[in-house]
Amino acid sequence: MLDVFASGFSGLIAGFLHLSMPNIIMIVIGGILLFLGIKKDFEPLLLVPIGFGCILVNIPLADLMEPGGFLRTIYEAGIMTELFPLLIFVGIGAMTDFEPVLENPITFLLGAAGQFGIFLTLALALALGFKELEAVSIGIIGACDGPTAIYVTSQYAPHLLGAVSVAAYSYMSLVPLIQPPIMRALTTEKERTTVMKAHKKTVSPTTKLLFPLVITILGGLIAPKGLPLLGTIMLGNLMRESGAVERLTKASQNEIANVVTLLLGISIGATMDGRVFLQPQTLIVLCLGFIAICLDTACGVFLGKVLYVFTGGKVNPLIGAAGISAFPMSARVVMREGQKYNKKNYLLMHAMGANAGGQIGSVIAAAVMLSVLKGMGII
Amino acid sequence: MDKFTFGMTMLVVGMGGTLLTLGVMSAIMTVLKKVFPYKAESNSENKS
Amino acid sequence: MSVELLSPIPGKVMKVFVKAGETVNEDDEVMRIESMKMENPIYAPASGKITEVLVKENDEVETDDLLLVIED
Known part of the structure; x- marks a missing residue:
């Protein structure tokens, strides 16, 4: 009788006995993510579920990520099938107004330059000894776009998923700190004070309606492997611009995006098992991700400078920094920086153009990358 | 294929492809804007 | 000579800090527009007396x- 009591009681202390050091560290890291989300307002919608998922998965014996565990079920249903990032993309498309980039289509190019960090970081990761597909997944942090990073990494380097998505989301919220010093270092006072005239409305509703269709077909033909990403974002945008399916647009922007964000966040957190996450390579991934975003900014500003020269000083190179897809944070950073040097300079709409271009750019970059990999026979 | 070739291909074809694709999109949207100019369709807008 | 301040961005006027008849210095914040x-902040394009706020x-x-x- 007494030993049955004892063995029954041992069931209650087994959790403590199995608690390993990595688990404890990860629970603390989960707590830090929660703190950053709740108290510091760093992407709380993502960091709260990610942080909590991280804590959950590091409590021993609960087996939430073992086959049949509820986190495993969500992970398999939504991340391994790629469904969650794609559903988020429908919402992003429904939320984004691409008018600023259509006002001045040349800003599409800034959106391309803002992705160069992806490829440069990929090369850097290769040089550091990462395998091809790992390097691809690390480079994609430079897309500065959570869903894109998750889409690529979950397919080609699932063991890096936790590190890559935490890097992608936390650097996205650090954009206001990362970008300004680089923007200042690469531009001259004269370039920074360049005033860009406000544009008049020049985009017709027909153009805005045709935009998602044309981009989907063209982009799909060039880079078929990226069509799921491009197609979902453009479907969302078509619904928005058509105005005919307001209920679907609203659902994509709110209910669907919210539900999926919750499930996505918690299953990303669930990949942060201490035994997998606490490795030197995680730290290297975080560093490389940081470098990727710095390189994006530098390349964007550099192309901005090229456009400045080509247009005879009509384009302020600062807007190049907004060519990344952290929308709309990056455009706001550019607006603030621009006004710091010239109070009569209102770069917001121009920067929004580059930023919306960056939104498309990150998807195209990922699509091109996957299609090139496919072409080379690597995937 | 060795890693160096892989890296160079990704750099050249990847960056070039991205820039080219967005360049083509930029050109097409410029043409679309010309074909469907704003004024022709706006009958109720334009307050100023 | 009068200087007109045209809205540099589309949006909603949140605050207006000045009234007609007041004098402002160049680069004073005159109003705030919410956009995106x-x-x-919208700054005065020149120093002088405000004749009209529209x-x-x-x-x-x-x-x-x-x-x-x-x-001015």
């Missing part, structure tokens, strides 16, 4: 709408 969920709080403005006129 961001508050944007918008009020909560007005929606488009790019190039006349916001105010300054006489």
Whole structure:
């Protein structure tokens, strides 16, 4: 009788006995993510579920990520099938107004330059000894776009998923700190004070309606492997611009995006098992991700400078920094920086153009990358 | 294929492809804007 | 000579800090326009006396709408 009591009681202390050091560290890291989300307002919608998922998965014996565990079920249903990032993309498309980039289509190019960090970081990761597909997944942090990073990494380097998505989301919220010093270092006072005239409305509703269709077909033909990403974002945008399916647009922007964000966040957190996450390579991934975003900014500003020269000083190179897809944070950073040097300079709409271009750019970059990999026979 | 070739291909074809694709999109949207100019369709807008 | 301040961005006027008849210095903040969920300070284009303010709080403005006129 007494030993049955004892063995029954041992069931209650087994959790403590199995608690390993990595688990404890990860629970603390989960707590830090929660703190950053709740108290510091760093992407709380993502960091709260990610942080909590991280804590959950590091409590021993609960087996939430073992086959049949509820986190495993969500992970398999939504991340391994790629469904969650794609559903988020429908919402992003429904939320984004691409008018600023259509006002001045040349800003599409800034959106391309803002992705160069992806490829440069990929090369850097290769040089550091990462395998091809790992390097691809690390480079994609430079897309500065959570869903894109998750889409690529979950397919080609699932063991890096936790590190890559935490890097992608936390650097996205650090954009206001990362970008300004680089923007200042690469531009001259004269370039920074360049005033860009406000544009008049020049985009017709027909153009805005045709935009998602044309981009989907063209982009799909060039880079078929990226069509799921491009197609979902453009479907969302078509619904928005058509105005005919307001209920679907609203659902994509709110209910669907919210539900999926919750499930996505918690299953990303669930990949942060201490035994997998606490490795030197995680730290290297975080560093490389940081470098990727710095390189994006530098390349964007550099192309901005090229456009400045080509247009005879009509384009302020600062807007190049907004060519990344952290929308709309990056455009706001550019607006603030621009006004710091010239109070009569209102770069917001121009920067929004580059930023919306960056939104498309990150998807195209990922699509091109996957299609090139496919072409080379690597995937 | 060795890693160096892989890296160079990704750099050249990847960056070039991205820039080219967005360049083509930029050109097409410029043409679309010309074909469907704003004024022709706006009958109720334009307050100023 | 009068200087017109045209709205540099589309958005909603959140605050107007000046009234007709007041004098302002160049680069004083005269109003704040919310655009793309961001508050944007709008600064006076020149020093002088404000002769007219054409918008009020909560007005929606488009790019190039006349916001105010300054006489210097």
